[in-house]
Amino acid sequence: MKDHRAGFISIVGKPNVGKSTLMNQLVGEKLSIITSKAQTTRHRIMGIVNGETPEFDFQMVYSDTPGIIKPVYELHKSMMEFVHGSIEDGDVILFVTDIYEKYDEEDVIERLKNATSPIILIINKIDLAKPEDIEEKIQHWKAVFQPTEILTLSALQGEGVPQLMDRILHYLPVHPPYFPKDELTDKPERFFAAEMIREKIFLNYKKEVPYSCEVVITAFKESDDLIRISSEIYVERSTQRAILLGHKGERIKKVGIEAREEMEKFFGKKVFLEQYIKVEPDWRQQKIKLQGFGY
Numbered sequence: 001m002k003d004h005r006a007g008f009i010s011i012v013g014k015p016n017v018g019k020s021t022l023m024n025q026l027v028g029e030k031l032s033i034i035t036s037k038a039q040t041t042r043h044r045i046m047g048i049v050n051g052e053t054p055e056f057d058f059q060m061v062y063s064d065t066p067g068i069i070k071p072v073y074e075l076h077k078s079m080m081e082f083v084h085g086s087i088e089d090g091d092v093i094l095f096v097t098d099i100y101e102k103y104d105e106e107d108v109i110e111r112l113k114n115a116t117s118p119i120i121l122i123i124n125k126i127d128l129a130k131p132e133d134i135e136e137k138i139q140h141w142k143a144v145f146q147p148t149e150i151l152t153l154s155a156l157q158g159e160g161v162p163q164l165m166d167r168i169l170h171y172l173p174v175h176p177p178y179f180p181k182d183e184l185t186d187k188p189e190r191f192f193a194a195e196m197i198r199e200k201i202f203l204n205y206k207k208e209v210p211y212s213c214e215v216v217i218t219a220f221k222e223s224d225d226l227i228r229i230s231s232e233i234y235v236e237r238s239t240q241r242a243i244l245l246g247h248k249g250e251r252i253k254k255v256g257i258e259a260r261e262e263m264e265k266f267f268g269k270k271v272f273l274e275q276y277i278k279v280e281p282d283w284r285q286q287k288i289k290l291q292g293f294g295y
Contacts, residue, residue, distance in 0.1 A: 015067025
């Protein structure tokens, strides 16, 4: 029998460096929501990839994590706990930076100082850079951090991603699979339904409103040809509720249409979606409320 390798690969870095785009490329499915806004990812999302080489079979368990920030709200503290846990149990750590970062990743480096696993530093978005800029970044990181190795890639274009997977396999420990071979993620369907609504809110609204929203799926009923989903969208102030609704409810209706279309592609079935907006003052600061939301 061939050996089997399995391990947890943790993707960490500052907000907006392309961690979620990279995760989706590595897994081959859209599991993490992607927008141009920072702090879009709030949870630790696992994506599972199974495969084989001539020498061994393998299971890679990727973890997309929130961007590392200095916490302002209790919500942020919970998000950083996801990051901490991911670094602690990662067999391989992918530290993602990008060609535009202004050398201010000290808080990321601080969290990685005590890591004992191999750290692959990834310079992302090289499709937008000149060769001399890429070389300058490589030399900078060699001087200030000294990771196990440095790779450059474009997560958006998929350039360099196969080479990264080869390097991850090199570090993957011999171990039986952690999850059944037919599983794609550790998250339930309700989670992804909520994330799709939240993504459309990020794409359709500006400023503080998306950051003040949390989505909860209150019902998920599936039949042979239809999924009925009820959702609650929590905001912190009545003025935010009014903005979400828009004139005669037109803005939230647009969010619902876009989210439903995304769900139908993801689940492969027709979806009937209901949305209700509720005001929960300062929910980002309430520990008990955050626990109820899964933080």
